[in-house]
Structure formats: structure tokens, C-alpha cells
Amino acid sequence: MSETFGRFVRDRRERLRESDATFSVRQVAHRIGVEPSFLSKVERGEAPPPSEAKIVALARELGEDPDVLLALAGKVSSDLQTVIRRRPELFAALIRELKNMPDRAVLRLVREVRDGDW
Amino acid sequence: MSETFGRFVRDRRERLRESDATFSVRQVAHRIGVEPSFLSKVERGEAPPPSEAKIVALARELGEDPDVLLALAGKVSSDLQTVIRRRPELFAALIRELKNMPDRAVLRLVREVRDGDW
């Protein structure tokens, strides 16, 4: 485990801090509902990433995509898991089929479904 | 939680047992690598479902779809999670888009990708 999650969070937070002093470990920790020492450890990779709820709050705080931050933490959003669990065969087949497809292929499907004639 | 996992497993195992005496709690437990008392508790919903690896072994043993059994256990196969984590935005968008689509729509996509002109 290369602990890219912590590095990423620290990087984004410090960048935001350059123009906004409220992005200290203490204040961000307080806003997402954890102790500063814990956030500090997380950012330095000394503690594993926090729970899904805290990660989502952190993403909102940092202006990042929650799904991306969750992915860096080695997690998948529980609402996506719920969708898959409701129709496991169908979604398992689809996801495995798309596993090695290029981004543009997946994106094409997304658009096809979104504004398609269904 | 209505513990449908345990009920399902017990049902399948007992059905198989009618024609094959080796499908006792003890022997199946031994084959999937857990203690009989644990499998017994799981089947009666007194213990939560086992780990992913044991569930997959159990599915193989019972001739059931691993993804379905995992879903009943409230889990999503870790290999699917890995696929999603590699491209979180893309897959999150696709899955959320398909959340309320009928089975046939999803199935159409699967086939489109499988034997499509990509």
C-alpha cells in the first residue's frame, strides 16, 4: 500500500490553504467531524483512510469528486454497491465486460443511456 | 436484516443432500474450510455471512452464482470493486445511470459490448 490517499488529501488541502487560512488540519478536521490528530495521521499515511461518510465530507470540503476520493481510499461508494447488489448477475456481467474497454467506450455507453431512446 | 443468506444456503444444501449424503453441514463446512458449528450458525442466521472467499467456495459447492450469493450476503465481489476503483468517475456515472433502468436495457448493453463492433 503506497498510501496515495493521504498524500492526495494533504496536497489538495495545502493548495486550498494558500488562499484560505481556514484550510488548516484543525479546521478541516473540525468541519468533517474528526479530531485533528486523526486527520493528521491520515494525511501522513500513519492511519488508514477514514470511513465512507468522512471521506465524502472531505471530498465536499476539498471540492473533489467523492467517488475518486473513495477510490483512492480503496473503497466503492455504498450506493453503487447497493445498485449492483440488487441485480448482481446483470451488473457483474456488464462490469466484467467493460473491464478492459477504453474510457471512450464506457463513456459512449454512459451517453447512450443518458440521452438515448429507451 | 432478514438474514436471507442463511436460509438460502440451508435450502440449497438440503436440496442437494436429498441425492447426495456428502452435503451435510459437517462435510460442506469441511470442504469450504470452516468449522461445522460456524456453518450451522450462519445457516440459521445466528452468525453473519462468512468472508468473501468462503462465500465463493460455498457458491461453487452449491452450484450457485457467486455474485448472487455475495449479494445475499450484502457484499460485492472484490474484483468488481477493483474494476470500478480504477476508473471511478466513469463507472460511477454508468452505474447511477442504469440504476432505474429495466433489466432488458442493461442486458442490451451487455450484449452490445460483448458482440459489438468496438
Next chain:
DNA sequence: CAGATCGTGTACTATGTAGTACATACTCTA
């Protein structure tokens, strides 16, 4: 009817998850 096999009850445990609480030392800044 003895021995094997069966399901299950009870007690226990190791590891991981998700943090808190508090103290300490550093660094701006008014």
C-alpha cells in the same frame, strides 16, 4: 446395539476498523 456421523450450544479469541483524548512543541502576529 455399538460406533460413526450428525447438528448445535457454549465459550473464547485474534485482528481490523474507526476513531477519541490529551499533551507537547513549534510558529506566527499584535
Next chain:
DNA sequence: TAGAGTATGTACTACATAGTACACGATCTG
């Protein structure tokens, strides 16, 4: 130069996960 704010080190904890170990009484079988 005092005090406000800052990051981090140390120690601890509650709860969940994923089981094992062993004994017991019931039942089946040769």
C-alpha cells in the same frame, strides 16, 4: 513577548469481523 493557533506524538477504546475449539445429545447404520 505573550498568547492564539498549528501540527503531531502517545495512549487508549469501543465495536465489528471472522472465525476456532470442544462438548453434548440425537440419529443413523452395519
